[in-house]
Amino acid sequence: MNAIEIKGLCKSYPDFTLSDINLTLPQGAIMGLVGENGAGKSTTLRLIMNAIARDAGSVSVLGVDNQAPSFAALRQDIGVVLDEAYFPEVLTAADVGRVMAGTYRNWSTEQYQSCLSRFSLPEKKAFKDFSRGMKMKLAIAVALSHSPRLLILDEATSGLDPMMRDEILDIFNDFTREETHSILLSSHIVSDLEKICDYIAFIHRGKLLLCEEKDRLLEEYGVVHVRRGDYEALPEDAVIGRRETPYGAEALVRRDGVSSAFGVERTTLEDIILFMAKGER
Amino acid sequence: MDIIISNASGRPIYEQIYAQIKNAVVSGELSAGDALPSIRALAKDLRISVITTKRAYDELERDGYINTVAGKGCYVAPKDLSLVRESQLVEIEQCMRRILELAGPLGLGRAELAEMFENLCS
CATH class of the missing domain: 3.30.70 (Alpha-Beta Plaits)
Incomplete structure (x- = not known):
């Protein structure tokens, strides 16, 4: 089965057009989405989650059309991290854990705790006092703790120092030891993608120029x-x-x-x- | 078993894996029936692509060095000496072809090449 299958995806805005995107992410693989700022990476990721409606084409995620009613339940199996992580300012990491435990069916408190300590995130500090790196790490910890089968990450490693980026890449690498686990991540830090991806997709000015196996x-x-x-x-x-x-x-x-x-x-x-x-x- | 991946060598990664596992099999470091790491485990431990690792295993299996047992994993195939010999012969032949390619533009004839080879042997 393919984790993500996109055919002929189009979306037009007055000043930007994403046209005819075709890409397939097989289950168990990691795909990196590269492109300059404004190329259409985030738009593509949002279209995959059906956070914005597409104009044409089809998107199926974990075998389900993302506009089908059953996609709502499937969201539980997808961990999403957007380029800016937001949690209510006054909540601490421990609070976020409690809220998420009530939100996700498969929430694992154990996994969340181990992520917090692995990322050296303080449990009692309010979110408003988090640095950019800490916010990102918290969002990744949440995404990993509800037993997802697919991770979708938008610029998840930008704004982090090289050591932390490497550690996060290791975590992604470990995540895909399970052959039903897949990752789609966008980044403009190409060296990060070169380190962990199986496939590379390159979007340039709203068009997909390339979608191929990295080593090939x-x-x-x-x-x-x-x-x-x-x-x-x-x-x-x-x-x-x-x-x-x-x-x-x-x-x-x-x-x-x-x-x-x-x-x-x-x-x-x-x-x-x-x-x-x-x-x- | 050590597997060392070099990015500087310019050799495709799947070839590097192929060659090192093959050498371990041919040299006897791995014996028939030994279990190999799973494709996914090897890829993740080496931090390389799963597809590339699969490609190396596929070629090893195609060339008879390993067997895949569905649902269980990959094992070193019983050593077939004629097969090993055959593969070495193919490799020698490839090296010789390469010599001819290099010799062509220099205008080196058979006699000269043979002489060079004689000198090497003696």
């Missing part, structure tokens, strides 16, 4: 460094994007289209995305 991407593409005069020798259809300096040129290429004599080097996800985004302009 890294195998398929490479970077070549050539003298500016030699640039023309590269087969045009193999070149995805280029960057020129007064001293030479650098190009992102499809490995299978370029002779190994060019010395194709390993690239990073970040470079693939940057070159592709520039190529679109």
